[in-house]
Structures are given as C-alpha cells and as structure tokens.
Amino acid sequence: MAIDTTNSAADDSTREAADASGERLLMSVRGLCKSFREQTVLNSLNFDLHEGEVVLLQGPNGSGKTTLVNMLTGNLVPDAGSIRLMTNGDEERFEFPRHWWQDLNPLDHFLPERVAREGVGRSWQETRLFPSIGLAENIATASSTHSGENPWNVLFRPRKTRGDESSAKRLAEERLTELGLRGRELSSGDMVSLGQAKRVAIARAVQGGARILFLDEPLSGLDAEGVKDVLGLLQKLAEQHHITLVIIEHVWNVRHILPLATTIWNLSDGRLHVDENCRAEGKGTVSDDGWAPFEALFPEFRLSRSCTIPEGAKLNVYRCGSGSADGEPTRLLQVDGLVVRRGIRPVIGQRHNGVKPSGLSFSLSNGDIAVLQAPNGWGKTTLMDALSGIIPQEQGTVTLCGKLVSDAPPWSRVQNGLAYHRSDNVGFGSLSNSEVARLTGETSGRDQDTDRKKLSECSGGERRIARLSGLLARPHQVALLDEPFSALDESHLAAVAQAIRESILNRRTAMMIAVPSAAMAGKV
Numbered sequence: 001m002a003i004d005t006t007n008s009a010a011d012d013s014t015r016e017a018a019d020a021s022g023e024r025l026l027m028s029v030r031g032l033c034k035s036f037r038e039q040t041v042l043n044s045l046n047f048d049l050h051e052g053e054v055v056l057l058q059g060p061n062g063s064g065k066t067t068l069v070n071m072l073t074g075n076l077v078p079d080a081g082s083i084r085l086m087t088n089g090d091e092e093r094f095e096f097p098r099h100w101w102q103d104l105n106p107l108d109h110f111l112p113e114r115v116a117r118e119g120v121g122r123s124w125q126e127t128r129l130f131p132s133i134g135l136a137e138n139i140a141t142a143s144s145t146h147s148g149e150n151p152w153n154v155l156f157r158p159r160k161t162r163g164d165e166s167s168a169k170r171l172a173e174e175r176l177t178e179l180g181l182r183g184r185e186l187s188s189g190d191m192v193s194l195g196q197a198k199r200v201a202i203a204r205a206v207q208g209g210a211r212i213l214f215l216d217e218p219l220s221g222l223d224a225e226g227v228k229d230v231l232g233l234l235q236k237l238a239e240q241h242h243i244t245l246v247i248i249e250h251v252w253n254v255r256h257i258l259p260l261a262t263t264i265w266n267l268s269d270g271r272l273h274v275d276e277n278c279r280a281e282g283k284g285t286v287s288d289d290g291w292a293p294f295e296a297l298f299p300e301f302r303l304s305r306s307c308t309i310p311e312g313a314k315l316n317v318y319r320c321g322s323g324s325a326d327g328e329p330t331r332l333l334q335v336d337g338l339v340v341r342r343g344i345r346p347v348i349g350q351r352h353n354g355v356k357p358s359g360l361s362f363s364l365s366n367g368d369i370a371v372l373q374a375p376n377g378w379g380k381t382t383l384m385d386a387l388s389g390i391i392p393q394e395q396g397t398v399t400l401c402g403k404l405v406s407d408a409p410p411w412s413r414v415q416n417g418l419a420y421h422r423s424d425n426v427g428f429g430s431l432s433n434s435e436v437a438r439l440t441g442e443t444s445g446r447d448q449d450t451d452r453k454k455l456s457e458c459s460g461g462e463r464r465i466a467r468l469s470g471l472l473a474r475p476h477q478v479a480l481l482d483e484p485f486s487a488l489d490e491s492h493l494a495a496v497a498q499a500i501r502e503s504i505l506n507r508r509t510a511m512m513i514a515v516p517s518a519a520m521a522g523k524v
Contacts, residue, residue: 023050032081043270059267061461074115087119121210129189136185139172142208193377195226297497313374329365338396347379380514417477429456
C-alpha cells in the first residue's frame with residue numbers, strides 16, 4: 001500500500017506503488033483543493049485508496065473532513081485537482097476545474113448519482129431511512145438494476161421489470177438476514193432502533209454497488225449493543241466483501257474503530273498526514289461499562305443519587321462537591337407519573353400487559369446535572385420532546401419552576417425558563433454564525449473567520465457548537481441537552497463542558513443530559 005502525501009506525483013509511480021502493494025487500486029487523488037471565499041479548507045491533497053482498506057479519518061472540527069467526503073462522493077465540486085476511479089475495472093477520470101464545454105454533455109456531469117454508479121457510496125450522520133416503507137424496501141431502492149425506473153421498460157418489458165424488482169427484493173432480504181434482522185422485512189423505517197437503522201443504511205449503500213464506502217460517524221448515538229452490531233458489519237464488509245471503508249468517527253468512539261483500521265488520515269490546516277502503521281493487536285471488545293468521561297469533563301461534581309428506570313435506563317444525578325449552592329436547593333423540574341405514547345405503544349412509562357402503564361417520575365433542583373443513560377429505542381428524545389411540549393403526554397404532570405406546564409405549548413415553557421437542545425443538529429443554513437449569535441443573544445467573543453461562515457458551510461461539529469453556544473448563553477433555569485457532545489473534537493468538548501459548568505454554578509440552573517447507554521457516565 002502506498003499513499004502519496006507530497007504535492008506532486010506522477011501517475012506511473014502511482015501505478016508501480018499500487019502493484020507493489022498487492023492490493024487493487026480503486027481511487028487515486030492528486031492536488032485536490034477547496035476554498036470557501038478567501039478561506040482555504042483543503043490544500044493540494046494527494047492519496048490513494050486500495051481494495052479492502054479501512055481508513056480512520058480524523059481532524060478537529062472545521063478541518064474539512066466532511067468537505068473532503070462531499071467532494072469524493074460528488075456532492076461538492078473541487079476547485080482544482082484530479083480524481084481517478086478504478087472501482088468497476090475501467091478507469092474514470094475527473095479533472096478540476098472543469099471546462100465550460102464539459103457541462104454541455106449531459107452524460108459528463110460530476111454528480112453524486114454518477115459517482116455512485118462508479119461504485120462510491122456513503123452514509124450520513126443521520127440514518128435517512130424512508131420512514132413509511134419496510135426495511136427490505138429501504139435497501140432494495142438503492143439497487144442499480146431497477147429497470148422499472150425507465151417508463152419504456154414498464155410499458156414494453158414488464159416481465160424484465162418484475163424480474164429485476166424480485167431480484168432486488170430477494171437480495172435485500174438476504175442482507176437483512178446477514179444483519180440479524182430476519183423477520184423485520186416489513187418493519188417501517190421509523191419503527192426500528194437507531195442501531196438497527198444504521199446497519200440498514202450501510203447495507204443500502206452496499207446494495208447500490210459501493211466498492212468504496214464513506215461513513216460519517218457510524219457509531220454515533222449507539223449503545224454498547226448497537227456498537228457491537230455495527231462493528232461486526234464493518235469488519236465483515238472489509239474482510240469478506242473487500243469493500244474499502246473510510247470512517248469519520250467521534251473522539252469517544254475512535255477506540256472502537258482502531259482495531260479495524262489499516263490506515264489513519266489526520267487532516268489539519270488543509271493538509272493530509274498519513275499513518276499506515278496503525279494496525280492494533282486483536283479486534284478489541286466493547287465493554288458494557290463504556291468509557292466514563294463524565295468525571296474528566298466535570299471533576300468537581302459528585303454522584304448525588306441514582307435511579308434505575310425500567311427497560312434498561314438509568315438516571316444519575318450529580319452535584320458540585322464543593323457545595324456551591326447556598327442554602328437548600330430549589331426544585332426546578334418536577335415530573336410525576338409521565339406517560340407518552342408513539343401510536344399505540346407507550347414509550348415513556350413502564351409497560352404492563354393489559355394494565356394501564358405506570359408513569360415516570362423524577363425531580364431536578366438548581367445545581368443538578370442529571371445524566372440519562374438509556375439503550376437505543378428506549379425513548380430519550382421522546383422524553384425530552386414531551387418535557388418541552390413538542391409532543392403531547394398521555395398522563396402525568398410536568399412542573400417547571402413552580403408552574404404546572406403539562407398542557408403548555410413549547411414557547412410558553414421557554415418563557416418559563418426551559419431551554420432545549422435537540423440531537424438532530426438542524427439550523428438555518430442560509431444564516432452566518434454571527435447572525436445566529438445575534439438571534440440567540442450570544443455576546444461572547446468569537447472567531448471572525450468562523451463568524452462569516454454560513455451554517456451550511458460549517459461542519460457538523462461547528463453547527464453543534466453554534467447551537468449550544470447560543471442556547472447556553474440565553475437565560476434559562478432548566479436545560480435539556482440531547483446528546484450535546486456528538487460530533488465535537490476534544491477542544492470543543494472541553495469548551496462545552498466549561499459552559500455547562502458555568503451555567504450550573506453561576507446561574508443556579510439544572511441540566512438534563514441524554515446519552516446512549518454506557519456512553520458517558522460509568523457504572524455506579
């Protein structure tokens with residue numbers, strides 16, 4: 001294996017290196033550049049990808065990881081450089097900048113669908129399954145042999161169309177069996193856990209014929225069981241199917257990817273630095289206890305009380321060990337007998353066959369940090385949506401800062417002191433960071449280069465920082481944070497933790513943080 005990180009390399013030397021490696025060369029990139037306005041994000045990158053290679057792509061927030069993946073998958077056009085693809089046996093070359101006359105040819109555009117036909121696929125941080133169709137159909141839709149997409153075939157070759165659809169569905173069902181999801185073919189995309197959805201999303205990319213697969217945080221938001229399932233799938237894709245994987249992963253989950261990785265790419269200051277000697281001994285395991293970074297992020301806080309909730313969840317409440325709050329703590333959030341349903345199924349509240357479900361009860365006072373650990377599919381986001389008034393509750397009461405808000409709309413709860421950070425990381429893409437800061441009332445000093453960037457140009461970590469900074473800067477008494485640390489590098493993790501500490505200690509507020517089971521707080 002040979003990866004060239006210099007600023008110039010001849011094609012002949014690349015072919016010789018590929019031959020020496022003994023692995024088939026699938027992609028060769030030379031001189032790749034990308035700038036946004038006057039800011040250079042990627043500066044003359046050179047690298048190769050070989051069959052069966054597993055690359056861990058690392059770099060701080062804003063270093064250009066997502067920008068690089070977007071260019072290699074046709075979602076963003078490079079400013080300069082070349083991309084050679086040999087995934088299907090024949091060489092396809094894309095040169096940049098493209099000449100104006102190339103765009104006159106409708107078959108020669110650099111687009112995601114064309115790159116996908118060449119065997120380059122990707123998965124996103126969000127699973128993006130079709131919620132209203134079954135898992136088998138979700139996978140089958142990616143098949144490249146759908147002759148029924150051509151109206152001519154539907155009208156004049158119906159037998160072939162039906163045969164192609166049957167073959168695609170049969171292969172999709174086989175993939176579900178390999179994923180351990182046999183019997184869930186008809187389950188809709190919105191009725192499976194996050195870990196199952198992520199496996200289906202990866203399988204869908206493979207169904208489309210991907211020989212190179214870019215994965216953006218495939219382990220994000222997963223509990224220990226989900227991590228094991230996805231890691232098993234990735235190992236099988238690389239070792240048995242010889243699919244090349246390029247994986248971006250959150251700093252907390254890098255330890256799970258390292259045993260699989262054959263190469264590490266470190267992206268910083270627009271340059272790519274490569275480590276080919278990273279193969280770890282053994283495949284590693286995922287502990288049920290997980291890593292316990294809470295004590296590192298909040299060293300002054302100590303466990304105050306712990307409550308085990310049915311269906312595998314746990315609520316750990318921490319308070320500052322130095323006793324920063326004066327006098328008796330004030331109760332800010334009181335939840336009694338809460339039951340929330342999604343359809344006919346009670347999501348929040350203990351399930352009883354034929355008996356009305358018993359509700360969830362807990363309370364938070366000023367100075368509390370409550371960490372809700374729960375497996376995927378338990379209902380962490382559903383609980384926070386219900387507490388914020390986004391979805392209705394079936395029974396029980398919610399009292400916020402001494403006021404009953406069970407039937408109050410979301411805006412009323414915000415006025416009463418509630419702040420809510422959702423895990424979906426959405427935002428106003430057309431606004432700049434400085435405009436978002438003004439909307440949220442944030443007045444702290446900010447980096448001018450970051451301020452000028454639009455949210456649509458920011459990385460996932462940068463967007464999350466913008467949202468968290470605005471939320472924590474606003475006056476509030478109770479904050480609900482759904483997976484606030486996802487997509488953040490180490491420096492931004494520390495900055496967010498510091499903002500949370502200041503809010504708790506200086507403003508006498510309460511926080512509730514939802515994380516996957518065993519992802520943040522250690523076993524008590």
